[in-house]
Amino acid sequence: MAQDDTSLTGGSCFEEQSPCCSDSEALSQGDRDYDDILELNQFDGLPYSSRFYKLLKERKELPVWSAKREFMDTLAKGQFVVVSGFAKSGRSSQIPQWCAEFCLSVQFQHGMVVCTQIHSQQAVDLALRVADEMDVNIGHEVGYTIPLETSCTNETVLRYCTDDMLLREMMSDPLLERYGVVVVDQAHQRTVATDVLLGLLKDIAMQRPDLRVVLLSAVAPGPKQLALFTGSALPVIHLETPDVGEVVYSSTGDNYFCAALRLVLEIHQSEELGDVIVFLVTTQEIDLAHDILCHEGRSPPGQGELLPISVHPGQTGSLQILGEEETTRTRRVFLTCSPNEDSFWAISSINFVIDTGLERRHIFNPRIRTNSVIIQPISTGRSECRRQLAGPTGRCFCLYPKERQLPAEVRPRIMESDIISTVLFLKRMEIAGLGHCDFIDRPDPGGLMQALEELDYLAALDNDGNLSEMGIIMSEFPLEPQMAKTVLASCEFDCVSEVVIIAAMLTAPSCFGAPPVDLKPEAIQSYVKFQHPEGDHFTLINIYKAFKQLQQDPCEFRKERWCQDLFLNHAALLVADALHSELTDTLKRIELPISAPAFGSRTNTINIKRALLAGFFMQVARDVDGSGNYFILTHKHVAQIHPLSAYGAKSPKLGLPEWVLFHEHTFSEDNCLRTLTHITPEEFVQMVPQYFFYNLPSSESKDILQSILNREASLCQKGKSHKEPPEDQTTDRCVVQ
Structure with a gap:
């Protein structure tokens, strides 16, 4: 039997329980035509379809295929295996299937297979592809679990999921006893969730000797990763790296953006076939490049169309579908700043890669509790990943000199x-x-x-x-801790219905679209229709309620058109709606009260602000000069209001409040406060924990708040009456805080 046919059964260790054939047939089937043999798929008991054999032929051409015997033997002998190879090697689709074969060979005694991905869409795309290759139904033998969506059953033998979803699953199954093999893909990306997962898997593996852990990486793992799981040498399987086509280096200085667009237009004017992918640095560059190429890329008669496609980081929508589109008369240009090159694995038509060699990273500053943005060179591993996308016959244009020293590895998030x-x-x-x-x-x-x-x-x-x-x-809520605390406080203040909407809208991607520059005034004007006098958190409730009313319309086109006309993001609103349902279900599951809607009443407005302050008292600012310069209490930084806010300079509906609670401070991009709501200093001192207040740095704003506290304490001592009794204030603070 040829090696490729033998390796399909997992090598000599697994021929007796092969999912493809029995041991009596193994030697005779290698030279036969597969179409003449009625084989049963041992994952569902049905005969294989003709498509299975067609895809099998394609799978055998992948670089990973030649390593199957070695991988299966290594998996049988030890707990840990590391496989390094680029996305187009087939590592993400083939190795999880082989792990499923391994689990099948031992009758799933120790559990099923789970394979983690960084991005939701990749988990879905891979699950669909692998279900097709295994000739089974998606959602049954092969499935996926991503935030807000699950397509699998208790009988699913191979499940793709995001790494953060597997971490949440560990809250109820800390030893991952449902799984016999855990495959951690894209380990080279070093995200927070991936690093935490690997750290916990080391502890789990010590308690579960039967568990197998497989790490998949685009580049060879560093010494720290290899030393994590065992003191002895960790078995590493290096997949064959295909030859890369021509690589052209050039020095463009700071003018990489214009150089990249000129290259795109030159490629399009040539007669060479193939799509182009351009790695830019920021989302603003993506949008600008898209507009320029739409205007400048008009083709002369007889030449194919130039179609720029913006691919923002984390955007919804399948790149696998893009990869299957007919491109005979169209040259597509994918514009991205995504740090995840693996997301383009399905687009085989890419023949040109333009790499600026730079990336933007958000660095959290704990002192001022906000992110700074830096632009820095990419790592050597990421540079190689980008070159591999061009394939052996394509060309990669590196817009930096060949002698530039790139960092050896990416800094862990x-x-x-x-x-x-x-x-x-x-x-x-x-x-x-x-x-x-x-x-x-x-x-x-x-x-x-x-x-x-x-x-x-x-x-x-x-x-x-x-x-x-x-x-x-x-910790039960899929929210940031401050927002989770706000939701819990809303149970105390009887405003759950409204606060859950706010939580869903702020956790989902922004519902505000990104209109072209010439339409921004119109977009701001359309948002004014939803503005609430109390602030942006209340405006989000208005938008969500209007969207929910529209949901009753059975025509999907009218819903999308409504969002488009008002410059709202339809996909983001759908995510917010799904999040709202999940948060409501969580509240019901842990038996917390859900209040009846009372939006618009004065009492409800006050209670929403109190709930927001219970979680976000660390994010309060004061207008120090009456002109929109807001002094942030925690670190004395001065920022301005974002133009899209209800209190923004271009929104004449509302005046500038003196005290605001804000949801986000974008320090490096525009030094703006986003999503603000007007509060009073009296409301702040009522809800703030005293030990936090006394730790605030000295300032005029703190002195004002201290005088309010002193006055209230004095009135309490004299027994004077208040609109809201002091004992109620203390009770609110004690119960919620």
């Missing part, structure tokens, strides 16, 4: 990110018995201390630093 949600999760895992997460790289000490301090302020920790009852409930 856990050292640069806000990790408050991660710390809350790890505290929850301590309760579940996984008390130790052995990170490949330790989080930034300042960021770790800031996260613990904020969780303490939110009453998520007890006096011993363990998770409090409040913290346990907060």
Whole structure:
């Protein structure tokens, strides 16, 4: 039997339980025509279709195929396997299938297979592709789980999911006892969720000797990754790297953007076939490049059309579908700044890659509790990933000199990110018995201390630093801790219906579209229709309620047209609606009260603000000069209001409030406060934990708040009456905080 046919059964160790053929037939089938043999698919018991054999022939051409025997033998002998190979090697689609064959060979005694991905759409695309290759139904033998969507059953043998969804699953199944093999794909990306997952898997593997852990990486893992799981040498399988076509280096200085667009137009004017992918740096560059190419890329008669396609990071929509489109008369130009080259694995028509060699990274500053943005060179591994997309016959244009020294590896996100949600999760895992997460790289000490301090302020920790009852409930919600605390406070203040809408709208992508520059005034004018006098959080409720009313219309086109006319993002609103349902279900599951809607009443308005302050008291600012310069209480930084806010300079409907609560501060991009609501200093001092207030740096704003506290304390001592009795204020603070 030829090696390729033998390897289909997993090698000699697995021929007896081969999912494709029995041991008595194994030697005779290799030289036969597959179409003449009635084979049963052991995953569903049905005969294989003709498409299975067609796809099998394609699979055998993948670079990963020649490593199947080695992989199956290594998987049988030890707990850990590392496989390095680029996306087009087939690692993400073939190796999980082989793991399913391994589990089948032992009758799934130790569980099924789960394969993690960084992005939701990749998990879906891979599940669809693998179900097709395995000749089974999606949602049955092969399925996927992503935020807000699940397509699998208890009998699913191979499940693709995002790494954060697998982490949430560990809250109820800390040892992952449903799975015999855990495949962690894209380990080279070093996201926070991936690093946390790997750290916990080390502990789980020690408690479960039967568990197999497979790491898939585009580049060879570094010494730290190899040393994570075992002191001995970790088995690493290096997949064959196909030859890359021509690589052209050039020095463009800071003018990489214009150079990239000129190259696109030159390629299109040539007679060479193939699509183009351009790696830019920012989303603004993507939008600008799209507009320029639409205007400049008009083709002369007889030449194919130039079609620019914007691919923003994290956008919804399948690139696999794009890869299947007919492109005979159209040259597509994919414009992206995505840090994830693997997402383009399905587009085989790419023949030209234009690489600027730069990337934008968000670096969290724990001192001012906001992100800074830096632009830096990409790593050597990422540069190689981009070159591989051109294939052996394509060309890659690197818009930087060949002698430039690129960083050897990407800096792990856990050292640069806000990790408050991660710390809350790890505290929850301590309760579940996984008390130790052995990170490949330790989080930034300042960021770790800031996260613990904020969780303490939110009453998520007890006096011993363990998770409090409040913290346990907060961890049940798929929300940032501050927003989870706001939702819990809304139960106390009887405004759950409204706050859940706010939480869903702020957790989903922004509902505000990105109109062309010439239409921005019209977009701002359309948003004015939804503006609420109390602020942006209330405006989001108005938008959501209008969208829900529209949902009753059975015509999908009219819904999308309504959003388009008002410059709203239809996909983002659908995500918010799904999140709203999930949050409501979570509240019901943990038996928390859901109040009846009362939006518009004065009492409801006050209660919404109190709930928001319960979670976001650390994000309060004051207009210090009456002209829109807002002083942020926690770190004395001055910022302005974002133009899309109800209080923005171009929105004459509302005046500038003195005190605001804000949801986000974009420090590096525009130094703006986003999503603001007017509050009073009296409301702030009522809800703020006293130990947080006394830790605020000295300022005029703090002195104003202190005088209010002193006045209220004095009135309490004299027994004077208040609109709202002091004992009620204390009760609110104690119950919620």
